[in-house]
Amino acid sequence: MERPLLLPLLAFIGGLVVAGLADISLSARFLLPLLAVSLVAAFGARSLPFHAALFILIFLLGNLSLQPYLHPELSPSHVANVDSSQSIVMEGVVVSRPEMTDKGCRLLVQSERLVEADSDMPLTGKLLLFIDGGVGDILTGDLVRCRVRTRIPRKYGLPGEFDYPRYLAYRDIFATGFVASGDDIILMGRGVAYPLQRRIDAVARDLGRFMDTVVSPPENGILKALLLGERGGVAEGLEDAYARSGVNHILSISGFHVGIIALFLFHLLFMATRCSEFLMLHLNLRRTLLLFTLPVLVFYLFLSGAAPATARSVLTITVYVIALALQRETDPINSLLLAALVILGLHPPAIFDLSFQLSFLAIWGILVFAPLFTHPFAGKIGGVAEKGLLFLGVSVAATLVTLIPVAYYFHRVSLTGLVSNFIIVPLMGYGAVVIGFSALPFVYLAPSLAKFLLIGAAFLVRLSDWVIINLARIPVGTFIHPDRIDLFLFYSALGVFTFVSLRRLRYGGAALLAGALVVHLFCLPDTGAGKLRISFLSVGQGDATLIRFPGGKTMLVDGGGNARGGGSDVGERLVAPALWKMGISAIDYLVLTHPHPDHCQGLVFVAKNFRVREFWEGSEGGGYPEYSVLKEILAARHVTTRTVNAASQPFVIDGVRIEPLAPLQQSAEGGDDPSNVNNGSLVLRLVAGSTSVLFTGDIGAVTEAELLRRDATVQCTVLKVAHHGSRFSSSRPFLAAAAPRYAVISAGYGNSFHLPAPETVANLVRNGITVFRTDLDGTIEMSCEPHGRVVGIAATAGHFD
Incomplete structure (x- = not known):
C-alpha cells in the first residue's frame, strides 16, 4: 500500500471522535473477539476482511483510550x-x-x-x-x-x-x-x-532572570516566550496584536521553532565536521549529525517547560530522523501519518488539542499545496526571488489550509497573516530565535557575549513588534461562521485531494466537497430570520442580553464582567465568542443600563472589536474605570451616543417598540453610592405585538415603587429579574403589576453574593412564574413572531451535560 498508516490512523481518530464529540462509549468486551477475528482474517486469501476487522479493532481501541478522560473513576480520596x-x-x-x-x-x-x-x-x-x-x-x-x-x-x-x-x-x-x-x-x-526536571527548571529560571537584566519590557517578555516557553511576560495588548495579525503561533514554542533550532544545530555541526576527511569517508555525515541534534532537542524540550506542543514537535522530528538513520522510506506524508499515530497512541486526547490540529494541518498543507503554487515557477526565476516565492507559497498554503479550523475555533479570520508571516517569520524565527538560542549557553560561559546576542535578538523583536502593531490595525474578518459539518466537509475535501490516486476522481471529489462546503457556509437560509430573538447570555455573575430584531438589526444590553472589577476579560473570553458564534459582527445598539463592572466591563472589548452604530445609556457613569475606557473607545470610533431616560420618546426598531421607563431625568446624578447607581439603571420595555419583555438592570424596591407611583406600564410576558435576583428587588407589588409568565435571572454559579436570594425565587414561583436561571440553565433563548406569538423560550440544551 502507498499509505499503509492511513487506515489505522483514520480508524483510531474515528474512535476518538465518536467518544469525544458524540459521547458514545463502546464496551471493552468486544476487544478480544475482534482481535481473534483479525488474526484469523490475516491468514485468509482476501485482504478486505482483514482490513475491515483491523479497522473496527483500532476504532474500538481509540474509543476505549479516551474513556478514562471522559468518565473517570475517581477514588473517594480524590x-x-x-x-x-x-x-x-x-x-x-x-x-x-x-x-x-x-x-x-x-x-x-x-x-x-x-x-x-x-x-x-x-x-x-x-x-x-x-x-x-x-x-x-x-x-x-x-x-x-x-x-x-x-x-x-x-x-x-x-x-x-x-x-x-x-x-x-x-x-x-x-x-x-x-x-x-x-x-x-x-x-x-x-x-x-523529579530532581532532574527541577534542576532544568532552575536553569530556565536563571536564564529568564538574566534576560530581564539585559533586555527591557516588552521585548524581554517575548524573548522568554520564544526561548523558554514563558508567555506570562508578554504584554496583553501586544499578544492581542499578534493574534489579530495571524501570527500568534510565533509566540509559542511549536514545530516551527523546534524545526528551526534543529536545522540550525545541524548546519552548525556540519560546518564543524565537514573539514574532517576521516568523518566524511567513514560516516554518512548528514544522517549521523541529525541523530546528534536529538539529545539537544530533548534537553531544550524540558528547558522550555515540556509543553505538549513542543513535545509533539520534538517527537515528530525524532520519528523523521530515526527513519532517515534506518534508511527507511521518508515520504513526507507517510512520516506525518506516523508521527500523528505515535502522538495519539501516547496521548489520545491530543486529537482535540487545537495546537495539534493546526500544526499538522499547516504541515499537511505545506506538503500538499505549496508545490502546486511554486511548481510553475521552478527553475525559471532562480536566486533570492525563487526562494522568496517558495516562502510565499508555503505561507499561502499554511494559511489557506488552516482558515476554516481557525474560523471555527476563534470565530475570526485574519488574511493579513499572508503578509505578516512573510515579514515576521524571518525576523522572529530565523532571526530572534536563532540568535537568542545561541546566547543561552553563553549565559554561563561568556556572559558578555550572551548580552550582545540577546540585545541583537531584542532588536529584531522590536522591529517585529512595530510591524505587528501596524498590521493589527487592519480589520479582522468575521465573514464566515463554520460549524462541525463545515469542518467535516473541509477535512474530507483535503483527504480526498491528498490520498485518492486517480487524478480525475481526486480533483472531481475534492471540488464536489469544496462546493458543498461553500453552499453550506454561505447559501443556507437563516432559520431565525423574520423573528424577534433574545438571548439571555450566561456570563457568570454579570448581565448581558443579545436582541436580534426581525429585520436583522442587533442590540446588546450590558456586557457582563467581574462585579468587583479586575479579573479576566469577560468580553474577550465569553461575550465576543458567543456573538461571533451566532454570526454577529456588528452591534447596531450598544446599551449600558448602568456603569457597574458586572454590566460594563465586557462592553469594552465589544466596542473595540465590533462595529457599533449607537450607544445608549441612562446617565453619565461617574468614576468607574471600565466606563471611562468604554467612553474613550466609543469617542475614538465616532460612535453616536444617546442618553435615554423616562422622558425619551419610544423607539421603533424593525417593528418592535422600545419604551424607556427609567431613570427619571433628576436621578441622572446617582453619585458613586452603589444603591443610587443601581436605582438609576436604564429600564426598557420591549414590545412585539402581544409579547413584551421588561429589562430592569439592577433597580431596587425604591425605583420599582417609583415606577408604580407614576403608573408606568410594567406589564410583561418576560421579566428580566432586577439585580440578579436580589432580595432588595422584585417586590411583591411590582411583581403583581408586571404579572410575567416567565422570569430570567442572570447570576454566576456558586457566586459569593449568594444570588439569587431564595426568597426572591420563592416569591416568583409562588406567583406561578416559570423561572429560568443562567447559573443553572446556561444561556436562555427566546424567539417570537413579529405579531407577538412566542415560538419558544428555553435553556440552551446540552451545556451542562
Whole structure:
C-alpha cells in the first residue's frame, strides 16, 4: 500500500471522535473477539476482511483510550470529591513548572494528603491552583502546603464557548483551586520528586532572570516566550496584536521553532565536521549529525517547560530522523501519518488539542499545496526571488489550509497573516530565535557575549513588534461562521485531494466537497430570520442580553464582567465568542443600563472589536474605570451616543417598540453610592405585538415603587429579574403589576453574593412564574413572531451535560 498508516490512523481518530464529540462509549468486551477475528482474517486469501476487522479493532481501541478522560473513576480520596463549601489545607508535589500569567500564576500540584487538626488523610489527584501573585523559587518537584477552596470546573453555557472542563480533563485535572497570595504557599521540601526536571527548571529560571537584566519590557517578555516557553511576560495588548495579525503561533514554542533550532544545530555541526576527511569517508555525515541534534532537542524540550506542543514537535522530528538513520522510506506524508499515530497512541486526547490540529494541518498543507503554487515557477526565476516565492507559497498554503479550523475555533479570520508571516517569520524565527538560542549557553560561559546576542535578538523583536502593531490595525474578518459539518466537509475535501490516486476522481471529489462546503457556509437560509430573538447570555455573575430584531438589526444590553472589577476579560473570553458564534459582527445598539463592572466591563472589548452604530445609556457613569475606557473607545470610533431616560420618546426598531421607563431625568446624578447607581439603571420595555419583555438592570424596591407611583406600564410576558435576583428587588407589588409568565435571572454559579436570594425565587414561583436561571440553565433563548406569538423560550440544551 502507498499509505499503509492511513487506515489505522483514520480508524483510531474515528474512535476518538465518536467518544469525544458524540459521547458514545463502546464496551471493552468486544476487544478480544475482534482481535481473534483479525488474526484469523490475516491468514485468509482476501485482504478486505482483514482490513475491515483491523479497522473496527483500532476504532474500538481509540474509543476505549479516551474513556478514562471522559468518565473517570475517581477514588473517594480524590481532590475533586473534597467538600468545596469550605477551605482545606492540602499538601502535594508540584508536577510542572509554575506558569506565570498577567493575572498571577498557575501551579499544578499532585495532591498527597489532607491536613486536618486531629489527623491527616490521604489525598489523590491533580489540583490546578490559581494564585494571585508569584510563588518565589518554588519549582517542579517541590513539596508544598497551602489552604485552598477547591472548585469543580464548569461551563457557563454559551454558544461558541471553549470547553474548559473537558480541556482540563484531557490533562487529568478534575479540580481547581484559588490561593489569595503566593505567600500562602508554604514550601515543605525542595526537590522531593523529579530532581532532574527541577534542576532544568532552575536553569530556565536563571536564564529568564538574566534576560530581564539585559533586555527591557516588552521585548524581554517575548524573548522568554520564544526561548523558554514563558508567555506570562508578554504584554496583553501586544499578544492581542499578534493574534489579530495571524501570527500568534510565533509566540509559542511549536514545530516551527523546534524545526528551526534543529536545522540550525545541524548546519552548525556540519560546518564543524565537514573539514574532517576521516568523518566524511567513514560516516554518512548528514544522517549521523541529525541523530546528534536529538539529545539537544530533548534537553531544550524540558528547558522550555515540556509543553505538549513542543513535545509533539520534538517527537515528530525524532520519528523523521530515526527513519532517515534506518534508511527507511521518508515520504513526507507517510512520516506525518506516523508521527500523528505515535502522538495519539501516547496521548489520545491530543486529537482535540487545537495546537495539534493546526500544526499538522499547516504541515499537511505545506506538503500538499505549496508545490502546486511554486511548481510553475521552478527553475525559471532562480536566486533570492525563487526562494522568496517558495516562502510565499508555503505561507499561502499554511494559511489557506488552516482558515476554516481557525474560523471555527476563534470565530475570526485574519488574511493579513499572508503578509505578516512573510515579514515576521524571518525576523522572529530565523532571526530572534536563532540568535537568542545561541546566547543561552553563553549565559554561563561568556556572559558578555550572551548580552550582545540577546540585545541583537531584542532588536529584531522590536522591529517585529512595530510591524505587528501596524498590521493589527487592519480589520479582522468575521465573514464566515463554520460549524462541525463545515469542518467535516473541509477535512474530507483535503483527504480526498491528498490520498485518492486517480487524478480525475481526486480533483472531481475534492471540488464536489469544496462546493458543498461553500453552499453550506454561505447559501443556507437563516432559520431565525423574520423573528424577534433574545438571548439571555450566561456570563457568570454579570448581565448581558443579545436582541436580534426581525429585520436583522442587533442590540446588546450590558456586557457582563467581574462585579468587583479586575479579573479576566469577560468580553474577550465569553461575550465576543458567543456573538461571533451566532454570526454577529456588528452591534447596531450598544446599551449600558448602568456603569457597574458586572454590566460594563465586557462592553469594552465589544466596542473595540465590533462595529457599533449607537450607544445608549441612562446617565453619565461617574468614576468607574471600565466606563471611562468604554467612553474613550466609543469617542475614538465616532460612535453616536444617546442618553435615554423616562422622558425619551419610544423607539421603533424593525417593528418592535422600545419604551424607556427609567431613570427619571433628576436621578441622572446617582453619585458613586452603589444603591443610587443601581436605582438609576436604564429600564426598557420591549414590545412585539402581544409579547413584551421588561429589562430592569439592577433597580431596587425604591425605583420599582417609583415606577408604580407614576403608573408606568410594567406589564410583561418576560421579566428580566432586577439585580440578579436580589432580595432588595422584585417586590411583591411590582411583581403583581408586571404579572410575567416567565422570569430570567442572570447570576454566576456558586457566586459569593449568594444570588439569587431564595426568597426572591420563592416569591416568583409562588406567583406561578416559570423561572429560568443562567447559573443553572446556561444561556436562555427566546424567539417570537413579529405579531407577538412566542415560538419558544428555553435553556440552551446540552451545556451542562
